[in-house]
Amino acid sequence: MSTLTNPRDPNAAPQAHGLAANTPIDLSIELAGIQSPNPFWLASAPPTNMGSMVQRAFDAGWGGAVWKTLGDPIINVSSRLASVDYGPRRMLGLNNIELITDRPLETNMREIYETKKKYPKHAVIVSLMVENKREIWHEIVKRSNDTGADGIELNFGCPHGMSERGMGAATGQVPEYCQMIVEWVKEVAAVPVLVKLTPNVTDINQPARAAKRAGADGLSLINTINSLMGVNIDTWAPTPMVNGRSSHGGYCGPAVKPIALHMLSSLARDPQVGLPISGIGGIETWRDAVEFLLLGATGLQVCTAVMHYGYRIIDDLVDGLTNYLRSKNLTSVKQLVGKSVEKVDDWGNLDLRYDVKARVDYDKCIGCNLCHIACEDGAHQAITLDGPLVKLANGAARPGPNIVDKECVGCNLCSLVCPVQGCITMTRIDHATQELSWNERKRIGSDEEPRPGAIYGRRAELAK
Secondary structure (H helix, E strand, O other): OOOOOEOOEOOOOOOOOOOOOOOOOEOOEEEOOEEEOOOEEEOOOHHHOOHHHHHHHHHHOOOEEEOOOEOOOOOOOOOOEEEEEEOOEEEEEEEEOOOOOOOOHHHHHHHHHHHHHHOOOOEEEEEEOOOOOHHHHHHHHHHHHOOOOOEEEEEOOOOOOOHHHOOOHHHHOOHHHHHHHHHHHHHHOOOOEEEEOOOOOOOOHHHHHHHHHHOOOEEEEOOOEEEOOEEOOOOOOEEOOEOOEOOOEEEEOHHHHHHHHHHHHHHHHOOOOOOOEEEEOOOOOHHHHHHHHHOOOOEEEEOHHHHHHOHHHHHHHHHHHHHHHHHOOOOEHHHOOOOOHHHOOOHHHOEOOOOEEEEEOOOOOOOOOHHHHHHHHHOOOOEEOOOOEEEOOOOOEEEOOEEOOOOOOOOOHHHHHOOOOOOEEEEEOOOOOOOOEHHHHHHHOOOOOOOOOOOOHHHHHHHO
8 A cells, every 4th residue: 555645635545344354345347348447547648648657557556548649740838737726735726738649649559559468457548639520530540449449538628729720629519520520430430439528618418418429438527627827927927838928728636626526417417418437527535536436437537636646646546445435335336336416406406494503512612713704704694702612722711603593594604614623513403394495386386485584683684
């Protein structure tokens, strides 16, 4: 097991309280007919730029790799990456303006063949992006077939550089183009075809459905999000700076995970899609992996975390997922896939009678008053400073926060800003009576107030 830790996951693996520690756990997957010894693949990116890199990753324990996208030769700029840092946390988000591979096509094809021959049990996927002409797609797909790779991933997601040339996201944003090119590819492909979708759309389901209609075997998402990373306020040049200028690029890393989970769950819930999904977007820890699996991903792809911490993070990913499955009395990763999908619903179906209130553990409270400030200035004025005495760091004591239940709407903000884990918790106070959603309320024509008196006291006065 690796000794690696990172700021988001200081304990690499959970304690297994379910199955015995020696119970075998099956992490193998089959995604769209592609076999892999575990669900963790390297995404198409710098970590899969050449055969020697992919082979080192396989030796480290990665189950598969999607080769850095192949296509017509390009020229990359120097100075390609910029990051969003938050406090001591580096690379919370990463922006790149790099394009597809700048290595010769023949070299890549040879190395793919050699890698697959050397690692027959690992998943090797060829990522492709070429000009939108049927004969050009046919040619490169046929060459990919000859490498012996397990599958092909169509890069319909790159939001910069290539999209201005009519490729990448420019294809993925138009369902008709997406369907047309997948149909061309399927005419000659000898292996399963995955379609990598762009998140830079209004409705992710439309290109996914188009890929399904065209015969795609599976989907990958999300690709990077179109972004401009920032501006150096001393030089006034955007970043990453290329001789005083910059351009929009693709945003990835832990910061994009919520967007990826939303789009993943949207496709997993859509009966018109119904394809296996390779989940991508901010996966850094085994916990992230579990969330993607629960929301419908059959397999997972990782990029930014590897660029930050190296191939070695696979040890923590595998150990953590294995122990988590044991703790849940599961013997296979397949048993986890999609278990949370049915719990994602439209807002109009949520229970209006569900009611939670904040509760303070005064033994843990440090008297910082952040909860009061946040509630007073950013929420519902439901916290006063006349609660039980709490001890301060200097040994003194002063009244702590007091939750005014009549004002509290259960928004969670106080528990989110509190710096002490477990000091403020949200407690359910309703009596779990029959649910009432907004849609049901409209259907039955009810004027009932689900939680009587929605605006009280000071908030009512402020609302006048």
